Amino acid sequence: MAPKHRVIIDTDPGVDDILAILLALSADPEELQVELISVTYGNVEVEKCLRNVVTLFHQVELEMAWRKSRGRPERFEVLKKIKPMVAVGAPEPLGDQLMMADYFHGIDGLGGTHETHPHLTPSETWRNMFIDENDAVEEGERLFTPSRIPAHEEILRLLRENEPDTFTIVAIGPLTNLALAAAEDTETFLRVKEVVVMGGAVGVPGNVTPVAEFNTFADSIAAARVYALTSPKPKTTMPPDPPSPPGMDPSQSPPPFLSPYPEKLSRQLQVTLFALDITTTHWLRRGPYNNLIKPLLVQKSPLSEWVTAFLHSTFTKMESLHTGHEGDNVGLSLHDPLCIWYLISQSHPEYTMTLSKAEDIRVETSGQWTRGMCVTDGRDRKRFDEEEEIGGKDAGEVVGDSGGWLRRGSGNRIRRAVVSPGRDVFGVEMCKRIFGLV
Template sequence: MNPEAYCYELQGSEAFVVESIPVILDMDTGIDDALAILYALSSKKLRALGITTCFGNGDIENTTRNTLAIVELGLSSVPVYQGASHPLVSPWESTAEAFHGPNGLGGTRIFHPTQKAEPLSALDFLRKSIEDHAHDIVLVATARLTNIASLLLAHTELTSLIKRIVVMGGAAFVPGNVTPVAEANIWGDPEAAWVVFHSGVPITMVGLDVTMQVPISDGMLSSLVPQVPYFDVIREAVDFYLSAYNPGEPRGNRTAPLHDPLAVAVAEDDSLCKTQALPVDIELSGRFTRGMTVVDRRERTTAAPNVDVAVTVDRERFLKQFAQRLQFQQSG
């Protein structure tokens, strides 16, 4: 028995040995990605095999550097593998500087990480890990889906070996956040999203329908325990994030969505969100709708469901877990 593949779970006074979940985090590390990494590293149930990086909230150099820095601040040595620097087909539009700052972490001065990105490419790492953990591995994608799409295009035989892909992306019953109908991660590389959503791999879509319901707040930020090694970086980065979502709003009243931490949390415990199996397609060519997750909600549709779409979230349970994991003090 590999001891790393198991963890202990307490239920009352009883302790149970449970099998841990091997995961790969695929990220474009900006501010909420950083929080998601810290959440994952604190999990006893998730076993992070590595983190692959992608362009998005910053260019690939910044997102990789940010990932290495957050891993180090989380007192971990999880390996990091650099991935895609641009979309599959279309030119890369821009970073998400308005919400994540010029360096992806709100302009926070980041130290030079001692850990380096691994020499193995993100795609080779993904392929090897999927083969080594066939039928058990879960991919958690909180970036554009470029890395995963590139892998599945090159190695179609891997689709049957992936247990599930948890995607932070899309908007089923709510507006988009980049265009009226498109969410940022899908909009940022629609062709990649199309490949993944049509791959046949089981997918859970943790989209804006649920992520916009789980905010971090000024009150939570002010309760972060000062002794944690990531205190200064997270405090400054999240302060920027809160301001970006609430321009002109004074400190004390601001909130911002915890998009990526919720996706990681669902990979660990899928009971946090209620899902509905639905047919989902990706719009590639619409003048106003490119990047839209087109969800077929018709009762008598003949289209087969291909995605488990998160439609509701246990808000209080998730926020309590998030606060505990990252060491925000809780009142009451």
């Protein structure tokens, strides 16, 4: 049976990114199939993010062997169907200053486990996989296929070689890779079925500034450009070009990734947003996790040892940063895994999520204090079609409508996850799937 979703995961691992990828790889093959993991910078530098992906596959391989040696189902059945490609993407944002979240995720993105638990990290020879076609590891010995072309080009290749609406992109890091793909070949990028984004804070405070969520803040220009493709008229919400770098002639043409989109496009991009508004309500608590994982640690499950190592560091960090997080009640918000759960839950009606109607959500790219802010229009004002006239003037010229917020033909069209009936049980359900306890 064909999978319900063929998936590209764009990621910057990161603790919750790793949990999201593990959840995807532990899904039933009929639920989803991961075909590309495109890596970007974000929580840490792109090379460290790549190391974390390689380490994940190393641990999954050890876990499958451990389970087989004990006569247990090996799990991770999707990896027996296809070996996902892993491609390295953008090392920095399009125009914003590079910022990372290593203060939370640790210097290596996984709470420092590469130093504290070096026996859990694969040999450094993994670097050769992405450089040398004749690297020492045979193709048949890996659970993934390393790519030697940029991640955004791999995204375009998959979209180009398959029918429209074949792939869903789950974007759980800064949107730089997606923005690069959209700029290079907009029509090919629009062949994607849906882009599921973890990002933004719409009606709640941000987590990196008072108004901005990290992924959106990390490359606000990329987010704004991707979201503009949801608009009937993308130029109405495209961000202004950032200032030219020192020493560059301002009259020179902008780089290709900042060029305007074509005037007419064949379709609008479908974006489903998982903002902090919903992701921060889904927790994995220390107490329930420890109770669930203890038997596996006693039995020396490799995957449980690795995950527990970086979650222990993360729970400790949460306890030091936030009030109300103490003892067994310390929790990690499951931002990124929720995007994967959205796809899996479509096969389980009891967990189906509720989405909003299309909203005009725009990203601020140039504010002194508001970079990365998700802006919506809460005014009690009438909306008008482009052809309507008000007081003898076309709606496009209406005083007080700076930015075209009141025109139905302008603005973005983004669906947002607003209700999840499984939020109180998701953390435990996720772990049961990852560790084969269901």
